Structures are given as structure tokens and as C-alpha cells.
Amino acid sequence: MSQQDWLPPAVRASGVERRLKAGQALFRMGQSPVGLYELVSGSVRLVRVDSSGREAVLFTAGAGDTIAEASLFSSSYHCDAIATTNSVVRLYSKPAIIAAFERDPKASQAFMAVLARRIMNLRTRLEQRNIHSARDRVRHFLTVNAGADGRTVVLPGTVKDLAADLGLSHEALYRTLSEMAAEGEIERLKGRIRLTS
Amino acid sequence: MSQQDWLPPAVRASGVERRLKAGQALFRMGQSPVGLYELVSGSVRLVRVDSSGREAVLFTAGAGDTIAEASLFSSSYHCDAIATTNSVVRLYSKPAIIAAFERDPKASQAFMAVLARRIMNLRTRLEQRNIHSARDRVRHFLTVNAGADGRTVVLPGTVKDLAADLGLSHEALYRTLSEMAAEGEIERLKGRIRLTS
DNA sequence: TGAGGCCTATGATCCAGATCATAGGCAAAA
DNA sequence: TTTTGCCTATGATCTGGATCATAGGCCTCA
Numbered sequence: 001m002s003q004q005d006w007l008p009p010a011v012r013a014s015g016v017e018r019r020l021k022a023g024q025a026l027f028r029m030g031q032s033p034v035g036l037y038e039l040v041s042g043s044v045r046l047v048r049v050d051s052s053g054r055e056a057v058l059f060t061a062g063a064g065d066t067i068a069e070a071s072l073f074s075s076s077y078h079c080d081a082i083a084t085t086n087s088v089v090r091l092y093s094k095p096a097i098i099a100a101f102e103r104d105p106k107a108s109q110a111f112m113a114v115l116a117r118r119i120m121n122l123r124t125r126l127e128q129r130n131i132h133s134a135r136d137r138v139r140h141f142l143t144v145n146a147g148a149d150g151r152t153v154v155l156p157g158t159v160k161d162l163a164a165d166l167g168l169s170h171e172a173l174y175r176t177l178s179e180m181a182a183e184g185e186i187e188r189l190k191g192r193i194r195l196t197s
Numbered sequence: 198m199s200q201q202d203w204l205p206p207a208v209r210a211s212g213v214e215r216r217l218k219a220g221q222a223l224f225r226m227g228q229s230p231v232g233l234y235e236l237v238s239g240s241v242r243l244v245r246v247d248s249s250g251r252e253a254v255l256f257t258a259g260a261g262d263t264i265a266e267a268s269l270f271s272s273s274y275h276c277d278a279i280a281t282t283n284s285v286v287r288l289y290s291k292p293a294i295i296a297a298f299e300r301d302p303k304a305s306q307a308f309m310a311v312l313a314r315r316i317m318n319l320r321t322r323l324e325q326r327n328i329h330s331a332r333d334r335v336r337h338f339l340t341v342n343a344g345a346d347g348r349t350v351v352l353p354g355t356v357k358d359l360a361a362d363l364g365l366s367h368e369a370l371y372r373t374l375s376e377m378a379a380e381g382e383i384e385r386l387k388g389r390i391r392l393t394s
Numbered sequence: 395t396g397a398g399g400c401c402t403a404t405g406a407t408c409c410a411g412a413t414c415a416t417a418g419g420c421a422a423a424a
Numbered sequence: 425t426t427t428t429g430c431c432t433a434t435g436a437t438c439t440g441g442a443t444c445a446t447a448g449g450c451c452t453c454a
Contacts, residue, residue, distance in 0.1 A: 123276065172441055175404075
């Protein structure tokens with residue numbers, strides 16, 4: 001389900017790969033954007049650190065996702081991008097992409113659709129953060145992210161990572177998952193969670 | 198600071214106005230999108246209602262804002278749009294806009310910039326929701342939304358509306374504002390809040 | 395193979411915000 | 425003018441998640 005099929009072949013060919021080790025930053029807030037990144041493999045988090053030192057996870061990119069689309073139109077990055085695992089990214093230069101948009105309306109529209117989808121995802125996350133109960137928030141996450149069978153969710157990373165994603169303390173999440181499993185609402189498998197319907 | 202200057206004149210001229218009374222819905226989740234709305238005057242909220250009946254405010258549009266940009270690329274609205282005050286919107290049809298994109302790369306790019314800005318705003322909101330302390334959340338809101346002087350924020354609606362925007366109960370917000378005013382951190386004026394620096 | 399580090403897990407405590415309740419003020423409607 | 429409804433405001437109570445603490449398990453690296 002790679003989402004960057006909209007890239008014209010010429011641009012795709014111009015991509016430059018870069019490797020990141022776990023914990024390494026792809027870019028930092030305030031730096032000026034060089035282009036669009038595509039995550040080839042691994043996992044990268046967009047993170048903003050607030051005044052109290054707390055980390056807000058804005059987005060967790062998986063293989064195939066693009067990173068920093070919004071920064072194409074901005075003079076600086078507005079958050080940090082940190083690899084959570086060893087990762088490989090491909091960089092497409094800003095001018096090359098803009099030129100492609102000038103030339104190819106289809107590419108433009110496909111990119112707009114990518115942006116639109118991102119907006120919808122963000123709104124879903126915002127909705128999720130409005131849910132106060134930890135259990136309901138987990139339920140929301142599970143239903144929104146269920147796979148093809150409608151009841152299995154593959155965890156992209158550790159449970160602790162998920163906790164940060166959900167905006168819960170990891171303790172609260174561990175407890176909630178334990179309780180839900182004990183009550184038979186979910187089934188915990190290796191790296192997956194299944195809703196027992 | 199109307200943000201829809203990117204619309205080519207031909208499309209702009211084709212806009213159809215519609216009036217909404219306070220509380221009236223512009224569209225509902227699940228309906229199929231007819232086009233892009235521009236808010237001429239008033240105030241419209243994008244809202245999603247979760248299973249427990251709680252309302253999540255995803256976006257509060259003011260005069261000049263566009264609504265449902267993301268739905269241009271989707272087969273159905275993913276949230277409700279409710280006018281909070283008497284409002285006037287202008288509707289631009291989907292085909293007209295798509296045609297403009299085909300024809301005019303500049304319009305496409307300008308629209309992408311609008312989408313990109315929306316993404317950044319949403320991320321800022323997400324960051325805000327990650328702040329647990331009510332007071333810090335208010336502080337964050339005030340600094341992010343400060344006007345030209347860097348310390349005055351014009352409240353778009355009632356304090357209660359703001360509470361919903363911030364994801365706080367209105368009681369908590371009333372209390373927090375009272376305390377901050379009592380301690381001299383802010384100054385409360387009619388429809389405005391000023392940070393006393 | 396030993397040590398360190400991190401994830402997982404769970405217990406105990408605390409506190410801030412949600413919720414419930416009450417009341418004054420203001421504005422629109424009747 | 426009176427009524428109604430909602431915003432504003434604040435008090436009292438409660439609860440659920442944050443935080444602190446502890447410990448086992450697993451993987452990696454030396």
C-alpha cells in the first residue's frame with residue numbers, strides 16, 4: 001500500500017537514499033526543508049517537544065509513507081523526525097517535485113489526495129485524543145486500525161510506542177490491555193491484537 | 198487574511214451562496230461531497246460525535262476559511278459541519294475546481310499550500326491535546342493564537358466554545374481563566390484575552 | 395557468559411480535571 | 425414586560441489516569 005505512486009517516474013528516479021540508525025534524527029524543527037522523504041523501510045516518528053519536556057507524537061510513518069509533505073510549502077520544519085528503528089529513507093528534491101507539479105496535473109492531484117488523506121488521519125487522531133477513557137481510546141484505535149478481517153491490528157512497534165501514539169502513559173496502556181484480555185474483549189498475540197467479536 | 202485567493206476568478210464567480218442559521222448543519226458525516234465551501238461570514242464547526250456521545254471539535258472555521266477541502270478527494274464527508282452562529286457560505290462545485298486544477302498549476306500549488314497549512318494546524322492542535330495541565334493548555338493556546346502584538350487573543354466565540362475547542366470541560370476552563378486572571382498572568386477584556394507580559 | 399539496558403508488568407498513591415449541583419446575568423423571544 | 429434559555433461562574437465530590445516504585449524477562453553487546 002505504498003502511497004507515493006503519484007510520483008512521476010522521472011522524479012522517482014532522482015531519489016537519493018539515506019540510512020538512519022534507531023534514535024537518529026532525519027531532521028529537526030526549525031531546519032529548512034530540502035525535499036520530500038519517502039520511508040523505504042523502518043519507522044520514523046514526527047515529534048514535537050513541548051515546554052515541559054513532554055513528547056507529542058504527531059505521526060508515526062511506516063514503510064511507504066511520505067514524510068514532510070507539508071514542509072514542501074513551508075520555510076522550516078515544524079517538528080522533529082526521529083527514526084525509532086533502523087530505517088531507510090529516500091529523498092526527492094523540492095525543485096524536482098515542484099517542477100513535476102508544474103508539468104503534470106495528475107501528479108498534483110494525486111499529491112493533493114495524499115495531503116487530504118493525511119488531514120483525515122489527523123482528524124481521526126484528534127477525535128481519538130478527545131476520548132478520555134483509556135479503554136475507549138484503545139477500542140477506538142483497534143477499530144480504526146483493524147486489518148482486512150476487521151478485527152486484527154498489527155502493532156507497528158512496541159506496546160510502549162503505542163502508548164505514546166495514543167497519548168497514554170505506558171502503565172495505563174499495559175493495565176488496560178491486561179484487563180481487556182482478562183475480560184476476553186481482546187486476544188493478545190505476538191505483535192498483534194485481535195478483537196474477539 | 199482570506200486564504201482562498203488561489204481560486205481562479207472563473208471559479209470564484211461560479212460560487213453559490215447559502216445561509217445557515219445558528220445550529221444548522223451544512224453537511225453531515227456520510228453524505229457525499231458536492232464541492233468546496235468558503236465561509237463568508239459567521240462560524241462553522243467541524244465535529245465528530247463518538248460512541249459515547251461526546252463531541253470532538255475538529256476544526257472551527259472563521260470568515261475566509263475553506264471547509265471540506267479534504268472531502269474533494271473523498272467519496273463522503275467524514276464529519277459534521279455545524280454553524281455555531283448565523284453564517285453565510287459560498288459553494289464552489291467539485292467539477293469546476295478540479296477543472297481549474299487541470300488547467301492552472303498555480304491554482305493547484307496554492308491549494309496544496311492550503312492543505313499543507315491545515316496539516317500543520319492540525320498537528321499543532323494535536324500537540325495541544327497532549328498537554329495535560331489545563332493551565333498549560335490555555336497558555337499554549339494563547340501563545341499560538343496571539344495576534345499581531347504577540348499577546349492579545351481575540352476569542353472567536355464564547356468561552357464555552359473555546360472550552361470545547363481546547364478539549365476541556367467549560368468548568369475547568371472558567372476556573373483556569375479566573376485563576377490566571379487573579380494571579381495577573383492574563384487580563385480578560387470583552388471578547389479578548391491579553392497576556393500580561 | 396555476564397552485564398547493562400529496555401520493554402513488559404503490576405502495585406500503591408496522588409491529584410487534576412470531570413462531573414454534579416447551584417445561581418446570577420444577559421439577551422432574545424413571547 | 426415577562427419568560428425562557430444559555431452563558432458565566434463557582435462550590436463539592438469523585439474517579440481515572442499520571443506518577444513513583446519495583447521486578448522479571450529478553451536482547452544486545454562486550
